[in-house]
Amino acid sequence: MCTAATYKTQDFYFGRTLDYEFSYGDEITITPRNYPFYFRHMGEVISHYAIIGMAHVAGDYPLYYDAVNEKGLAMAGLNFVGNAVYQEAEEGRENVAQFEFIPWILSKCASVKETREVLNKINLVGTPFSEQLPSAQLHWIIADENEAITVECMKDGMHIYDNPVGVLTNNPPFEQQMFQLNNYVGLSPKQPENRFSDKLNFNAYSRGMGALGLPGDLSSASRFAKVAFTKMNSFSGTSEKESVSQFFHILGSVDQQRGCCEVADGKFEITLYTSCCNTNKGIYYYTTYENHQISAVDMFGENLNEKELIKYPLIKGEQIYWQN
């Protein structure tokens, strides 16, 4: 399972948790403006917007999981198993392979508005990257500081939804996730008022009772509601440090601890990494399961006119600051 969220203070932040039982081997990867993209069905794109994000690099190709471009457009792919259906390539259409979707959009669009135009023409196809890396069943959140959308390709075609909550998890399809928020409309960060019965006396014996009933388990629908409530009620200062710190707390509300989600005998899904990108400044912050210290890579700290991918391995292992 995975969870993605957006957050606006002074700047606009976008990030995700990546939950799985193993890592594909990910690196913070910067694709500079002159790295040539050879699209399987669409030919080459030699110069484009620069991109930073988390990717598995295979054969010098950045297979992005989540990324942001230099214009502040952000995009993440999350599992959508059993629902994602890709098309066959068709003559005369803009055929883009599922693993090329993030590069295709982020290399050419500066906003969600522009993305909508590009999506109108796209035919998302199931062409696999390689035999070892067959196509992944995903859906996507695409966001800039003005709006967010969700893209889902299903057996009845491609759906593009406005995403007013700025959150995405996994199954069920997005419309159902949004509908289920209706179940939680009574929840509040304030202490509850007695609307149960004026014939009874109640005792708010604990703080936080206004949100009693907010799910806390790790299912995708529960994480959707939990992170939506946390994000929509989130309150923080607007400085970079306060915003980044708060963002990690928002995604921390759906963190997966080893042991709580068993996917096979003795195999557990965990939050492998959590990311938070300042989309205005092109800074990619992250923590990993073993390393709670926030590390960061600044896209603009690099020469973005280069041709070669720039990769930073994840800093793993707990970084403990000894005080004596």
Ligand SMILES: C[C@H](CCC(=O)NCCS(=O)(=O)O)[C@H]1CC[C@H]2[C@@H]3CC[C@@H]4C[C@H](O)CC[C@]4(C)[C@H]3C[C@H](O)[C@]12C
């Ligand atoms: C496993 C992850 C989703 C985690 C998740 O959501 N877990 C919930 C499980 S569940 O929802 O409960 O079932 C997803 C998210 C992004 C994916 C990569 C996207 C690029 C590339 C696409 C290629 O075609 C195949 C290889 C490739 C590297 C992909 C590997 C893997 O698929 C990644 C990491």
